[in-house]
Amino acid sequence: MNLEDLLLKAEVEAFLHLEADLLDSRRFDEWLALLADDLVYFMPQRRNVRYGLHAEAENTRQGEGISWFDEDRWTLTKRVEQIQTGLHYAEEPLSRTTHMVSNIMVTGQPVAGEVAVSCRFLVHQNRVQYETYTFIGRRHDILRRAASSPAGWLLARREIILDQNVLLAKNLTTFF
Amino acid sequence: MFSTDGLVDIDNGIVSRDIFVSPEVFQRELDTLFTRAWLFVGHESQVANPGDFFTSRMGEESVILCRDKAGAVHVFLNSCRHRGMKVCRYDEGSTTLFTCPYHNWAYGLDGRLMGVPQYKQLYEGVLDKADWPLVEVPKLARYKGTVWATWDPEAPDFETWLGDARQHLDEALDCRDGRPGGSEVIGVHKWIFPSNWKFAAENFLGDTYHNPSHRSVDLIGIGPSAAAGVKGRRDNEMAKATHVWISFPAGHGIHSAIAPLGDTYQESFKDNPEIEAYFRHCFEERQRRKGEDARLIPFVGTIFPNTSYHGRQPRGLCVWHPHGPTETEAWRFFLVDADAPAAVKDFLRRYYMRYSGPAGMTEQDDMENWNYATAASRGAIARRHPFNYQQSITAASLDPEVLGYRVPGLVSTQVTEHMSLGFYRRWADHLEERSWDVLLGLGDTRFGSAAAS
Numbered sequence: 001m002n003l004e005d006l007l008l009k010a011e012v013e014a015f016l017h018l019e020a021d022l023l024d025s026r027r028f029d030e031w032l033a034l035l036a037d038d039l040v041y042f043m044p045q046r047r048n049v050r051y052g053l054h055a056e057a058e059n060t061r062q063g064e065g066i067s068w069f070d071e072d073r074w075t076l077t078k079r080v081e082q083i084q085t086g087l088h089y090a091e092e093p094l095s096r097t098t099h100m101v102s103n104i105m106v107t108g109q110p111v112a113g114e115v116a117v118s119c120r121f122l123v124h125q126n127r128v129q130y131e132t133y134t135f136i137g138r139r140h141d142i143l144r145r146a147a148s149s150p151a152g153w154l155l156a157r158r159e160i161i162l163d164q165n166v167l168l169a170k171n172l173t174t175f176f
Numbered sequence: 177m178f179s180t181d182g183l184v185d186i187d188n189g190i191v192s193r194d195i196f197v198s199p200e201v202f203q204r205e206l207d208t209l210f211t212r213a214w215l216f217v218g219h220e221s222q223v224a225n226p227g228d229f230f231t232s233r234m235g236e237e238s239v240i241l242c243r244d245k246a247g248a249v250h251v252f253l254n255s256c257r258h259r260g261m262k263v264c265r266y267d268e269g270s271t272t273l274f275t276c277p278y279h280n281w282a283y284g285l286d287g288r289l290m291g292v293p294q295y296k297q298l299y300e301g302v303l304d305k306a307d308w309p310l311v312e313v314p315k316l317a318r319y320k321g322t323v324w325a326t327w328d329p330e331a332p333d334f335e336t337w338l339g340d341a342r343q344h345l346d347e348a349l350d351c352r353d354g355r356p357g358g359s360e361v362i363g364v365h366k367w368i369f370p371s372n373w374k375f376a377a378e379n380f381l382g383d384t385y386h387n388p389s390h391r392s393v394d395l396i397g398i399g400p401s402a403a404a405g406v407k408g409r410r411d412n413e414m415a416k417a418t419h420v421w422i423s424f425p426a427g428h429g430i431h432s433a434i435a436p437l438g439d440t441y442q443e444s445f446k447d448n449p450e451i452e453a454y455f456r457h458c459f460e461e462r463q464r465r466k467g468e469d470a471r472l473i474p475f476v477g478t479i480f481p482n483t484s485y486h487g488r489q490p491r492g493l494c495v496w497h498p499h500g501p502t503e504t505e506a507w508r509f510f511l512v513d514a515d516a517p518a519a520v521k522d523f524l525r526r527y528y529m530r531y532s533g534p535a536g537m538t539e540q541d542d543m544e545n546w547n548y549a550t551a552a553s554r555g556a557i558a559r560r561h562p563f564n565y566q567q568s569i570t571a572a573s574l575d576p577e578v579l580g581y582r583v584p585g586l587v588s589t590q591v592t593e594h595m596s597l598g599f600y601r602r603w604a605d606h607l608e609e610r611s612w613d614v615l616l617g618l619g620d621t622r623f624g625s626a627a628a629s
């Protein structure tokens with residue numbers, strides 16, 4: 001790994017940590033400002049399939065059928081607006097969340113200002129009094145260098161691979 | 177004998193909290209209700225080809241929906257006849273055999289026991305394989321693409337069970353342009369929420385009164401015309417229609433609406449002119465095909481006991497599987513017309529995902545309410561105080577004309593809880609193991625002589 005790679009990795013890590021911090025601080029508008037206009041935000045469902053069929057059939061696919069999330073910046077903006085009405089009872093009162101990211105890897109050479117990054121996430125959600133959920137999995141992100149972004153980068157694509165088949169949570173009200 | 181006295185007082189519109197939290201009541205439901213009622217299992221589009229299977233549930237138990245080599249559709253209990261291991265632990269796929277992981281008994285797609293390891297040395301002359309197939313449901317119905325089953329060989333035919341609720345369910349299952357059937361499943365959400373299954377079933381019987389809980393989505397607008405600036409979570413296709421809330425003798429309940437004579441198309445997909453043009457075309461075709469019956473606009477309903485539908489915006493079936501006294505496993509099957517243009521399917525699936533299920537902006541608030549309603553009903557003191565179901569319960573009439581259109585069933589034209597009481601009448605009859613005549617509501621005096629015929 002040369003110095004340039006290390007610098008890039010440090011920049012990427014700083015971006016991912018900033019995002020997590022904004023979400024956990026409920027600074028949702030500032031988080032939205034880090035999303036590219038053409039963002040693809042995708043969380044597939046995971047199926048139990050026969051050995052050898054994982055690549056083709058384990059996950060639902062972006063762009064077809066139904067997934068947990070397969071949406072864009074408009075929809076995420078709506079989700080933030082909904083929380084901000086103060087009447088979205090599934091997030092009113094607000095949950096407490098902690099987003100942790102680790103195992104961060106830049107997975108390819110930057111191309112046209114975009115860089116592919118993978119990481120693991122652990123999202124802990126505590127709600128009202130006794131409700132607690134833990135979401136663990138892998139993320140594949142594409143970050144785009146952008147002068148317009150307050151952080152120097154925009155999130156252009158996010159794929160969230162949650163390690164669950166039947167969702168073991170009543171709701172997915174948090175951002176990943 | 178088990179009695180529901182003290183649990184439901186239908187005449188006075190009072191229901192005990194025990195039925196939403198008690199382990200004894202829950203076990204009784206599993207033993208007597210889910211073993212007899214017709215239950216939704218899946219959709220034929222999920223097992224389109226011979227060898228295809230989809231692992232589903234009936235009540236708490238795992239079942240396999242599959243299509244055998246001859247094309248026949250089966251539903252089997254997913255449990256080996258030897259020691260009970262699940263013979264299929266994949267969600268869906270295609271196979272030639274279900275081979276048990278434990279000792280490798282192998283079953284064909286028609287359920288027959290085909291292979292028993294070391295049969296000659298260990299079982300010859302004792303075990304007759306023909307006597308040990310996978311346990312198959314005694315009755316199965318294929319209805320407009322949907323597959324339903326019951327464990328009771330004495331159960332009436334599925335269409336008898338549906339009764340007059342059929343016309344309303346049809347509106348969820350028929351093509352948007354009025355052709356019968358023709359839907360396909362484009363995905364299934366499966367998730368667990370901490371609430372009794374009946375909270376969800378009741379919600380879809382037509383609990384329109386809970387509208388305020390969805391204020392947040394209505395304020396921001398997430399419907400098919402939201403990007404064009406229309407608020408609300410759906411387009412108001414019922415703007416000029418008269419709403420009807422109907423209870424049926426077998427326990428089903430629905431909320432639909434009757435459009436005025438000569439109703440014209442309400443713009444409902446303003447975000448995209450191509451989609452709007454498609455649905456306008458469908459509207460006109462549907463008028464032509466269904467004639468007078470096109471005036472029926474579907475909204476929601478629950479087919480007793482635990483299959484609910486959303487008729488239009490969004491469109492799908494949801495099964496509320498009992499998963500414990502205070503836990504439900506929901507499976508939502510999303511529907512589109514199989515032959516709809518790709519752009520229409522894409523538009524709809526995006527709308528479905530932002531509306532429905534655990535990530536759906538509308539339904540998240542439902543789950544929150546069912547969760548905390550269940551939790552706050554567990555207490556010893558709370559359980560001394562039953563729930564009130566008295567809303568508009570005297571306001572229904574039998575088989576009325578609404579805007580000149582005859583609507584079969586016990587019908588209210590104002591927001592009401594009478595469908596819930598109708599549901600609990602039959603629920604009580606199931607738990608008390610009544611005859612099928614009683615379970616079909618044939619003796620239900622609410623329906624006068626019409627039901628007795």
Ligand code: FES
Binds near residue numbers: 257258260261278280
């Ligand atoms: S349990 Fe299936 S072969 Fe023994």
Ligand SMILES: [Fe+2]
Binds near residue numbers: 386390542
């Ligand atoms: Fe609702």
